[in-house]
Amino acid sequence: MTASAGAPVLIGNPVSPYVRKVLVACALKGLEPELDPIVPFMGSDDFTAVSPLRRVPVWIDDQVTLPDSSAILEYLDDRYPDPPLKPDAPGDRARARWLEEYADTRMGDVFIWRLFYQTILRPFVWREETDQAVVAHAREVEGPEIFDYLEGQLPAEGFLFGRLSSADIAIAVHFANARWSRFEPDPARWPRLVAWLEKMDRETPLGPLNRTGSKVLKTPPADHRALLPTLGLGISARTWGGRTARRGVFGI
Template structure:
């Protein structure tokens, strides 16, 4: 059995979700310190200099950034393969992972989820309605138009499930949290693809945890997870008072 790893980060983060799905598909046991990055202490700043999640800690190393973590896990635990074997397909999968992490992250998280959930919940700030409207009317359609020509009519992008499928699908959970509904008539391929990927057992088993935490105040997340029997770390990098990251995006 693989050595149990620690993941620092909230179950509600798409980047954490990506790593947890990856770990589950690999059959690697893990435990979570479920912090929101804004509530990380000084020790958190040392292991994640840009104060973002997730962070992986195992018996050999400490790594920040979901893409770095997944590549490390792929190299260390060879089966099942979650990056395509073909060199061109593997490069394309990495591009789609990068597109998800960067462009989809900007639009789905920093422009949509941030406005609807993070700003009012963490900072007590009002939603910027102009930013939200532009996001829904311009940015989201541009992303979805691109995905519509990338995803397959059936199955997964490279035949079997890969980092590309996982990375893209992760962000649609947060879109749902922000009350965004994907128009299946306008983007039928993307809608069907996202539904297929999110039906994977590794995604499905996270849903009850995510739904519970969505209804739970941030400072009570650890207690809620303990009540659910979810493996969590004994120690936490969390604090009670939030602070902004060094790579702030409004």
């Protein structure tokens, strides 16, 4: 199904790291999608038709409906190649794909499904108690393992592959959600990681988008559609949002 002959639509709100990932790519390429800022788990019945896993982001334009951030970035890079989001050399391109996959899956597991889910979504969406053992394990074991791995992958300075790439974006987006869950890398233990994060915040569209996400997080969902245009983001006429939360297809 393709929906819009006009501006592309991006379903999802900027609190989601995967939605910010797509918004960073759009900002770099000069694209201005209209947002349908639904809260995860709050999609309508129609949402399943565009996102069979009932996850955001979903990109809808005159050519495709795509329910996955990496597929969306590949598509945007094919259709709007300037500036490219992948490095040039085959080895670098392969490593960029791997790091993006690592960010989407493992960093998503730990920073979204353990920390952010347990500390913010679980109490506020499901009215359930945080599982403190899960949070402690993420903070003490799993998060530091991720930081160690990234510290070994990052260069002494600059972006991962010289110019900014989809791998930098996919990794960096998770850190705002970790920070909102009160978890940040210590610069004394992970100096490259922290210096690179500061560069991402300072020199790429991620910095302003993280601040947008932070404002959305502090705003009741009913007011998100009114808030986002005041922060420079367009809103779609149609919504795929529903009135009640329902468990995702993975049972979370």
